[in-house]
Amino acid sequence: MIVVAFVSFSLFNFVGDPVNSMTGIDASYERQAEVREILGLNDPVYIQFSRFLGNVIQGDFGISYQLKREVSDLIAERMPATLELVFVSAILAIVSGVILGVYTGIHRDSFISNIILVVSLVGVSLPTFIIGILLIYLFSVILGVLPSFGRGEVVELGFWATGFLTASGLKALILPSVTLSLFQMTYIIRLVRAEMMEILQTDYIKFARARGIKENTIYYKHALKNGLIPVITITGINIGTLIAFSIITETVFQWPGMGLLFINAVYFVDIPIMSAYMIMVAFIFVMINFIVDITYYFIDPRIRLKEEAS
Amino acid sequence: MIYKTFNKIYDTDIGYSFFNSKIAVISSTILFIILLCSVFAGVVSPYNPFDPATVSLMDAFTPPSWSEGGSSSFILGTDQQGRDMFSTIIYGSRISLIVGFASILFAMVLGVFLGVTAGYIGGKYEIVVMRITDVQLTIPSILMALLVNGIAKSFISQSMHNDMAIYVLIFAIGISEWPQFARVSRASTLVEKNKEYVSASRIIGLSNILIMFKHILPNILRPLLVIATIGLALAIITESTLSFLGVGVPPTTPSLGTLIRFGNSFLFSGEWWITFFPAIFLIILALSINLLGDWMRDALNPKLKIR
Numbered sequence: 001m002i003v004v005a006f007v008s009f010s011l012f013n014f015v016g017d018p019v020n021s022m023t024g025i026d027a028s029y030e031r032q033a034e035v036r037e038i039l040g041l042n043d044p045v046y047i048q049f050s051r052f053l054g055n056v057i058q059g060d061f062g063i064s065y066q067l068k069r070e071v072s073d074l075i076a077e078r079m080p081a082t083l084e085l086v087f088v089s090a091i092l093a094i095v096s097g098v099i100l101g102v103y104t105g106i107h108r109d110s111f112i113s114n115i116i117l118v119v120s121l122v123g124v125s126l127p128t129f130i131i132g133i134l135l136i137y138l139f140s141v142i143l144g145v146l147p148s149f150g151r152g153e154v155v156e157l158g159f160w161a162t163g164f165l166t167a168s169g170l171k172a173l174i175l176p177s178v179t180l181s182l183f184q185m186t187y188i189i190r191l192v193r194a195e196m197m198e199i200l201q202t203d204y205i206k207f208a209r210a211r212g213i214k215e216n217t218i219y220y221k222h223a224l225k226n227g228l229i230p231v232i233t234i235t236g237i238n239i240g241t242l243i244a245f246s247i248i249t250e251t252v253f254q255w256p257g258m259g260l261l262f263i264n265a266v267y268f269v270d271i272p273i274m275s276a277y278m279i280m281v282a283f284i285f286v287m288i289n290f291i292v293d294i295t296y297y298f299i300d301p302r303i304r305l306k307e308e309a310s
Numbered sequence: 311m312i313y314k315t316f317n318k319i320y321d322t323d324i325g326y327s328f329f330n331s332k333i334a335v336i337s338s339t340i341l342f343i344i345l346l347c348s349v350f351a352g353v354v355s356p357y358n359p360f361d362p363a364t365v366s367l368m369d370a371f372t373p374p375s376w377s378e379g380g381s382s383s384f385i386l387g388t389d390q391q392g393r394d395m396f397s398t399i400i401y402g403s404r405i406s407l408i409v410g411f412a413s414i415l416f417a418m419v420l421g422v423f424l425g426v427t428a429g430y431i432g433g434k435y436e437i438v439v440m441r442i443t444d445v446q447l448t449i450p451s452i453l454m455a456l457l458v459n460g461i462a463k464s465f466i467s468q469s470m471h472n473d474m475a476i477y478v479l480i481f482a483i484g485i486s487e488w489p490q491f492a493r494v495s496r497a498s499t500l501v502e503k504n505k506e507y508v509s510a511s512r513i514i515g516l517s518n519i520l521i522m523f524k525h526i527l528p529n530i531l532r533p534l535l536v537i538a539t540i541g542l543a544l545a546i547i548t549e550s551t552l553s554f555l556g557v558g559v560p561p562t563t564p565s566l567g568t569l570i571r572f573g574n575s576f577l578f579s580g581e582w583w584i585t586f587f588p589a590i591f592l593i594i595l596a597l598s599i600n601l602l603g604d605w606m607r608d609a610l611n612p613k614l615k616i617r
Binding site: 125241245 | 449450452453456457459543547550551554555556557567570574582585586589592593596597599600601
């Protein structure tokens with residue numbers, strides 16, 4: 001975290017001179033020096049850094065160069081949209097990925113599983129934005145059933161503007177979240193399939209069969225539980241990837257989230273927004289890792305036992 | 311003569327596995343055709359899309375030749391400036407391939423250098439290098455490339471930017487992909503380091519640099535080749551994604567991603583072919599590289615050979 005904070009701080013400081021862009025070229029030297037004094041740019045680097053850290057902890061990322069607004073306001077405005085999108089597509093990817101993965105793992109050579117596998121192979125080589133464009137073309141242009149941009153109507157719940165509560169908001173959510181989840185889904189399918197195939201060979205499954213337990217109970221209660229552990233690890237890491245890829249999805253669908261904000265900041269070299277986005281993403285990454293570690297504890301009894309023994 | 315060399319290749323393990331895998335043969339044939347087309351773009355493509363003399367605005371938005379209103383002189387139709395889609399795609403894939411190859415080469419040189427030296431020298435240096443790779447591996451490559459691109463933009467003045475854009479892009483994609491190479495080359499170096507030939511060359515007094523790059527490096531090339539192939543597909547996809555987002559190559563020399571971005575805005579008015587054909591082309595390109603990489607991983611993996 002601190003490393004990321006330092007990197008974004010140095011970005012802030014050494015990339016271009018903010019004074020120049022704020023005062024304009026023809027400001028006098030005295031005027032420039034004055035602005036510099038007000039901004040505290042004459043202090044030594046470490047004092048500036050500690051002040052930057054202090055501001056960040058209080059949620060103050062400075063002012064956007066381009067939009068002339070508080071960066072923290074902008075982020076707070078955009079964050080719900082991105083989080084909703086990422087949340088829905090993560091759920092979608094996990095649920096459908098696990099179901100399809102289990103199916104292909106059990107019925108190894110059936111026709112349907114072969115189709116699923118071929119589609120997943122194509123899905124890996126399909127860039128996210130192309131999926132988005134193809135979906136827009138199919139559902140908005142040809143069929144005209146789903147909106148192709150924006151989030152539809154949103155309901156304000158305090159500081160959180162949600163699209164879950166209106167029909168148009170939910171409709172607008174379908175295409176972007178499917179687009180975003182497809183890549184992760186193919187990944188999870190392959191992983192679950194490999195795990196299931198391995199676990200179904202183990203002794204305890206054979207024993208369960210010998211005991212005459214129903215096949216479905218074996219698959220979903222006994223086998224799947226053990227197969228899920230690596231899935232959780234990978235999914236945890238990949239939620240970070242989802243956030244990164246939401247930049248693309250948001251651009252394709254003009255979804256008003258953080259990713260769109262960031263990509264505009266890159267266009268206009270808006271350093272405060274870029275560094276704030278970086279810090280936010282790093283923070284989310286750290287949180288996800290933490291949550292993943294905790295879920296292990298609940299899912300894998302071996303870890304719990306180890307803890308109690310020590 | 312040709313028959314003899316063919317037999318010789320066929321007799322090797324890898325050659326045998328190659329010619330017995332339909333997927334490998336088909337995908338490498340497609341790849342070979344695409345490579346040839348883009349290298350000889352000037353000869354293959356019927357028009358030069360960047361020569362204003364051959365482009366006429368009157369031809370703009372011609373649909374593909376088989377649909378209604380299409381003209382047989384433009385096989386895949388034309389875009390908003392009357393450029394032949396088929397030619398622009400070939401020129402575009404040239405840019406995509408150049409950026410892809412160059413950035414993988416850059417990532418490979420950087421990653422292998424750091425990985426081999428880290429594995430060979432060890433100590434604090436190794437810890438530092440591997441920590442950096444670990445940190446970077448947690449950052450998604452597309453985000454990394456975007457960041458590097460954004461930072462580089464602020465260093466380079468606007469006027470120079472169009473000339474520099476392609477180098478910035480290569481650098482950005484290369485930077486986002488090197489950790490893979492560093493990790494694999496370090497792991498293999500650690501294995502090779504303790505083998506007898508390394509001790510032998512150390513005893514006869516060869517310098518460390520010579521041992522690392524002349525003796526160890528050739529022995530760890532196989533796994534690196536596999537990553538490079540899969541990385542190439544990834545680099546091409548990353549490049550087109552960045553270009554699609556509008557931070558990639560300048561519009562004067564469009565890559566596949568830029569073409570898709572242009573076409574995207576005409577999707578709603580019915581000119582689907584402008585975005586559709588570059589997209590299909592990109593998918594075929596990435597898919598065939600991926601399939602080739604998949605085959606390579608199985609063929610070069612000594613564990614799978616004994617079956």
